[in-house]
Amino acid sequence: MNLLTDCSWMARRKSSSEIGATTEFRAGCQVFLDYAYSNRECVNDKNQIRCPCWKCKNVNYQDRDIVNFHLLVNGFMRNYEEYWWAHGQKRDGGITINNAGNSTYRMNEMVHDFAGPDFNWDQAREQPINVDAKDFFKLLDEGSEPLWDGCTKQSKLSAVATLLNIKTDHNMSHECFESLLKAIKSMLPDSEKLPDNYYYCNDIEHMVVFF
Numbered sequence: 001m002n003l004l005t006d007c008s009w010m011a012r013r014k015s016s017s018e019i020g021a022t023t024e025f026r027a028g029c030q031v032f033l034d035y036a037y038s039n040r041e042c043v044n045d046k047n048q049i050r051c052p053c054w055k056c057k058n059v060n061y062q063d064r065d066i067v068n069f070h071l072l073v074n075g076f077m078r079n080y081e082e083y084w085w086a087h088g089q090k091r092d093g094g095i096t097i098n099n100a101g102n103s104t105y106r107m108n109e110m111v112h113d114f115a116g117p118d119f120n121w122d123q124a125r126e127q128p129i130n131v132d133a134k135d136f137f138k139l140l141d142e143g144s145e146p147l148w149d150g151c152t153k154q155s156k157l158s159a160v161a162t163l164l165n166i167k168t169d170h171n172m173s174h175e176c177f178e179s180l181l182k183a184i185k186s187m188l189p190d191s192e193k194l195p196d197n198y199y200y201c202n203d204i205e206h207m208v209v210f211f
Contacts, residue, residue: 003031010081013072021072029071033064036087044169049087052080149191156193160201174198 003009009028013021021029036042036049043049048061053070056062057077062070147154154162163184167177177198185194195201 003028004035007081010076013075026072029068032071032087033068037064039087042087052077052087054078145193147193148189156195159194164201177201 003024007028009024010032013025015022033049044061046061046063048063049067050056050058051060051062051067051070052058053067053074054077055074056070145156146152147156147159163177163180166172172180178196181194181196181198181201185192185196188194
């Protein structure tokens with residue numbers, strides 16, 4: 001089995017016959033890490049990558065050994081066997097499975113992963129527990145809109161997240177980021193919904209990370 005193209009091993013971390021992570025899972029983690037580090041755009045200046053374990057969920061950058069340890073102990077975040085979106089997967093090629101190019105899907109998955117498998121979305125929407133929760137769902141609803149009418153590849157939320165990642169990776173100033181936003185907005189169709197200032201984008205990011 002090719003551990004790079006058939007990632008079903010990610011869901012087989014434990015077995016009744018082996019103590020700790022399975023031999024297959026350990027081997028797969030090394031293949032995954034080799035692939036991630038072969039894509040230099042995924043590695044920061046400290047030679048770290050985002051950790052896709054169940055707890056870090058691609059938020060924290062960690063050293064290779066720490067990422068490997070986290071994966072062996074915690075396993076991968078939900079559905080990551082299908083969407084390696086933070087470790088070199090390309091929209092126009094690479095490891096592409098099913099709907100891997102749909103960044104709106106990836107963003108929705110990330111939000112659900114942050115909330116956790118037991119979070120009751122319907123109940124939380126009907127009875128928000130506090131003002132922060134109400135603001136979160138308001139931003140989430142707004143962010144889930146298509147980037148423009150008829151757009152199928154990006155939602156407002158996924159576009160904002162992509163641009164914020166670029167800002168962070170390249171240490172862009174707020175002023176530079178807002179200039180970029182305005183330039184991109186001028187190139188989009190009239191029905192575009194991209195925010196025109198950094199602070200609205202930052203509110204979306206903080207709400208998603210907080211919850």
